[in-house]
Amino acid sequence: MDGKVEASSKEADESLSIGSKRGGWISFPFFIGMITGLSLASTGIVGNLIVYLISEFNIKSINAAQIVNVVVGSTSLFPLVAAILADSFFGSFLVAFASSCVALLGTILLFLTATINSLKPHPCSNDSSITCKPPTGIQYTVLYISIVLISIGFGGSRYTAASLGANQFNKPEHQGIFFNWFFFAFYVASGAALTGIIYIEDNLGWATGFGICVVAAFVGVVIFLSGYRFYRAEKLQGSAVLDLGRVFVASVRKWKCKLSSRVEDYYTTNGDDVMVQVLPPVTPGKRLRFFNRASLITDADLKSDGSVKKSSWRLCTVQQVDDFKKIIGILPLWSSSIFLATPIAIQSCLVVLQALVMDRSLGPHFKIPASSVSVIVLISAPIFLTFLDRVLLPGWHKVTRKMPMPLQRIGAGHVLTVLGMVVSALVESKRLKLVHVHNVSMSVLWLFPQLVLVGIGEAFHFPGQVTFYYQQFPQSLKNTSTAMISMLIGIAFYLSTALIDQVRRSTDWLPDEINHGKVDNVYWMLVVFGGINFVYYLLCSISYKYENV
Missing domain, CATH: 1.20.1250.20 (MFS general substrate transporter like domains)
Structure with missing residues (x-):
């Protein structure tokens, strides 16, 4: 805590010295409030979803386990999609805010399934002679829509909010402190939900438990939005993930080309000038040499005046090729x-x-x-x-x-x-x-x-x-x-x-x-x-x- 306070005061002084009120530790409480509220809601729902499906929707136990696995899997996969959208098109704030709103909408919809009797089947009777009735088509539709919205919303908001929060700081040590507290809040809120909220759901009713999740998600969204005036503006720089695809496509398009040992034959600059001087200091590495073709300059890559054509899906820099091979x-x-x-x-x-x-x-x-x-x-x-x-x-x-x-x-x-x-x-x-x-x-x-x-x-x-x-x-x-x-x-x-x-x-x-x-x-x-x-x-x-x- 002392480290955070000391860092906070230093960064606050820096902000005041340049007349800026954006970024730094002044934005820190808003991110912590958001992740706390959303983590309480998401864990309070997903952590007990298997029991809810079995007891309230008469879904068989193994099938319920399969549904929960899909929910958790989707929640974990969507951050990659959200990262690409944030980097390439909309920025971290818009993606995090939109995702958290989607999560709130899904939480409200699931809350309605617990409170409105027509949105769920009749509970099974202890009498073995009476067959349990499965959910109707409409009941399944409402349930699955709420689950999809919850998966997309909570998955898209958590990691984009973490990236946006780290972007508020210039020094790596301050970013490290932020991440420590961010995930500490996540673990504490998740643990509280797995104990407190789930206990309420099992003993006081699903409507009460899911109602608490709605309130927690709503408070998290409001806190995040209220801190907007303290967040730094973002500059979209394109997605580095797309660079990986460009290297692969460019390599395949030039698969018949013979590799060269001359450093002059490889492209290193990716500037905005029309004329690009190709003076690379090194050739691409020898490992996975097939992909070196992506940075190989061929006749098709040159204009009539000898300058290099700008085609990111045909010609990549040596650095992009090396980055691609590191990932491989x-x-x-x-x-x-x-x-x-x-x-x-x-x-x-x-x-x-x-x-x-x-x-x-x-x-x-x-x-x-x-x-x-x-x-x-x-x-x-x-x-x-x-x-x-x-x-x-x-x-x-x-x-x-x-x-x-x-x-x-x-x-x-x-x-x-x-x-x-x-x-x-x-x-x-x-x-x-x-x-x-x-x-x-x-x-x-x-x-x-x-x-x-x-x-x-x-x-x-x-x-x-x-x-x-x-x-x-x-x-x-x-x-x-x-x-x-x-x-x-x-x-x-x-x-x-x-x-x-x-x-x-x-x-x-x-x-x-x-x-x-x-x-x-x-x-x-x-x-x-x-x-x-x-x-x-x-x-x-x-x-x-x-x-x-």
Whole structure:
């Protein structure tokens, strides 16, 4: 806190000295208020959505889990789309504001499904002779529209708001302080929602819980908008993501051209002058030489007077080509992170289904909400991250005289995640035995060890991935590095949906009543899956050469 106050005063002095009231720490509270409100709303909805679909819309448990996976996947994929829109067309503020308004609209629509009886089916009766009625077409339509709006809105607002907030500062250390507090607010609000709001939804009613989410989202939007006069104006510089596509297209268009060893034959300048002098200091790197053709100057790239034609989809600079090849080199490691996140995504849904059929009593008067079990990951990750930062990493530095590389931290996260799946399988095997042999429900507290292991694993691999991508991505793609992390989480949730669907088609492990299934076999499958992926990760990390470090 002292660091923030000191930085705030210094930057305030700088602002006053140049007669500016925009940017700096004066804008900080508005971003924190926005992320707090939107995180309370999004986690309060998505965190308990699987229970809402089962209990209020009579959707089968596994189908409900699949829907939630799609929602989380869409929420994680849309930040990349939002980043492109913000960089290329509208700016971060407009995209963040529009996305937050869309999220608010979706939250209101979901709130209406909980309050208006005609927008949801009649609840199932305990009488087994009465068949549960599924939702009607109109009820499904309203439900899915609200879910789509929530996915797009919350996904598009979070990361664009973070980028806009960091843009308010000039110094990297101030940007770092901002990110720390921004994501700290996100974790605290998410943890509060997973406990407080979900408890209200389960005990006081869905209308009350979703009503709180509406209020939280509305307050977040109002706070964000009220700070507009303090935000710095943005300059649209085009999307660096499109440069990657230009390199690929230009390379394919020149696939028949022979590469040259002369530095004069490659394009380095991307200025606005009509006449461009081509005097590149170096040729593109030898790795992935096929793409060097994108910066190769051919006769078709020259005008009659010898100047270079301006065609970004036919001729790229050497820097753009090298940036493209850096991304290609990172992709194998990035793909291993997708398969690291997939078991975590599957576990996040299965533990809710397990908790629903376990003994959730904590004392004579309190019952743990099934969806709140996942808060253990949110609690254990930041706690161990603090221990890692203050104890383990300094200890490692004292012994080895150097800090562990990001890939080493990611590798430790792989191992801990696989161990978490092993514990999950063992606990589920024991739970099924108690149900079938002794007709006893296991305490939900037995789910905590596996979630703690996954949380500790996230403390290793998630910050490790953020550091790795930020350091290794080209300078022009620093913002994209964050969107790539969100994107891999989204892909992982979509893969988890496809994998669960295939398991249901091929086996009897995941019936709608999981007490009659073999969820432990699913976890053992994830152990094998994670082990193979870890070997793949080791091969990729061993062959990777660090840059910019």
